[in-house]
Amino acid sequence: MSHKATIPIGPYHPLQEEPEFYKLVVEGERVVDVDVRIGYNHRGIEKISEGKSFDQAIFAVERICGICSGSHPIACVQAIEEIAKVEIPERALFIRSIIQELERLHSHMLWLGLAGHFLGYNTIFMWGWKYREPICDIMETVTGNRQNYGIMKVGGVRRDIEKEHVPYILSRLDEFTKQLDMLKGAILDDPVLHARLKGVGILTKEKAIDYAALGPTARASGVDIDARRDYPYAAYPRVKWNVITQKEGDVFAKTVVRILEMYESVNIIRQCLDKMPQGPIDAKVKDVPPGEGIGQIEAPRGECFHYIKSDGTNSPMRHKIRAPTFMNFATFRETVIGETVSDATIILAAIDPCYCCTERMVVVNSKDRELYKGPDLIKLSQEKTRLIKEKMQRL
Amino acid sequence: MGLKEKILARSIYVFHVSSGSCNNCDIEILDCLTPRFDLERFGVVLVGSVKHADAMLCTGSVNRLTVPRIKKLYEQMPKPGFVIAWGACGSSRGLFKDSYNTGAPLDEIIPVDAYIPGCPPKPEAVIGALVKLKEKILNKKAVK
């Protein structure tokens, strides 16, 4: 006898930082279908951007997403620079790379913390958030704000990295790396996490290509893509680093990719600070001729795509923004079906969804039977970890 | 000052409502509660349901889809309850005032007790705001 029940999650739910609504259709413990309704975050940035000048549009896109507030502006300025055909000074390219990598560090650290929370490892949650503070401090020193850096500009960057800041950045990075080593050991050597994450929510390589998955989600499934290497921009061609890929495609592989990527980021920042030439930090841009430009950059979650069409006036005629989560999200449906309800949360968290970027999801249908209430889902997930832990202790 | 307010001011339980924000303020909320700034030492705890909360932290520009839900959440909050508008968007819709999907700012929809300016507000500003809210709670005239 099959009996299907619907679990409504959200829109306001402790599992989510942002509002969105999920309908999980379950048969016993198994998830058989999922539907998502977003739109709780839709602010119409694409339309707002059409009403702003090219200089203002950069500040508008910065407010698409707080975590990617360094990535969207880079993609945007690159699209504009492609139309205006501007040569960007060397020093500005290095500063752009440094900002991007610092952002990746704090974004991945934040993800690790949240993933830990969903699994019932609140220590990892607290550690993750504590250890990203050095990065926030560096950001505050360099750009003047902990988030929303406001540093990108058509033709270069708005603020320079002072000579005095370099030793400070390096010392805080050392501090960060030490803590990262400890966190890496705690996560990757923990048998409970292995049991909990391996083989869960597998995204095969074929599916990843069909859904056009991006970033760490794709790289964990063996798809070797990275916009930093494939579409060289900023200072990435001038430094040595590796693209991290894994074959398994499960949640564990995604975690490994993100942790190892943090080491690469630290490596890139160190090289950039070392090789950064002296000189001007911005080129003068007079006007933006009619034309079309595309900006592709690697945000922490995957490739971020901006398409700008200019008609010769001082504001974009069309500004299309495609955030990485928009492509990655569809993979969630593919990976969650057939898994148990207690794994649903971590599978969703594994793609590192960012609805602010996606800015797009059903009203709770009171007729559907409610099996679990809101916070129960995290409890379920945490319960499973606890059971595995006990089992291991007994062995 | 009644007994209720005295107890309430000692430990404010907060519920986080995001209504079309850019995530920055939401991150800063969690940041305030984690070890570096640790608002929990002042008795501030993030709760999972608005029915357990004393204060709502509203971030974001209040888009049309969330308006009925925010009203509902406010009704469900036990009284006396307080609303804190978080960040530039929460206080005045900020950059998104011209958007087709945002109608009116938060204070037109539900009564707001405290505003925290900034984009996003620094954790220090948040701690400052909660101290002020505490004073407001203890000051009988502000309590509804």
Added chain:
Amino acid sequence: MTLDDILASLDKRFKDSIQKIEKTSPKKAFVDMDAAKITQFVIHIFKDLGLRPNTISAVDTFGGFELLYHFSYDRSGVTLSLRALLKDRTEPTIDTITGITRSAWWIEREIHELFGINFRDNKDLRTLLLPDDWPKGVYPLRKDFIPPKRDSRGHTHKPGAA
């Protein structure tokens, strides 16, 4: 496979349906093509050539709606954009590509919602972003969209055009 190889392959296969090829940089090109042939183009580019579907941008221009199908080839860093022009402003319609790649699922939903472009044979074109009480037939990203009336304090109370 460089950009020239991809363009040559397209030119060989769809000589009659390509109106213009515009190379904006050594690694980026825009190809103006026949909107009716879109599924064949996408099958060739995605299945045969192995490019990654990136996104679809809709642009409201004077001549009608332009749909730009962006594809990327990561191994050589090439971005190719197919430009399909839909002249009919009242009922712009184009074939869906969700049967070829699942990645277009949400993209087509979004464009349908914000631009009012119909994707033939796409069964899932439900509301994704806009509020439930948004009026039918009002598409916010079109150029002829009239923003809702504002009162003296700059607030609006009804969704969509006044």
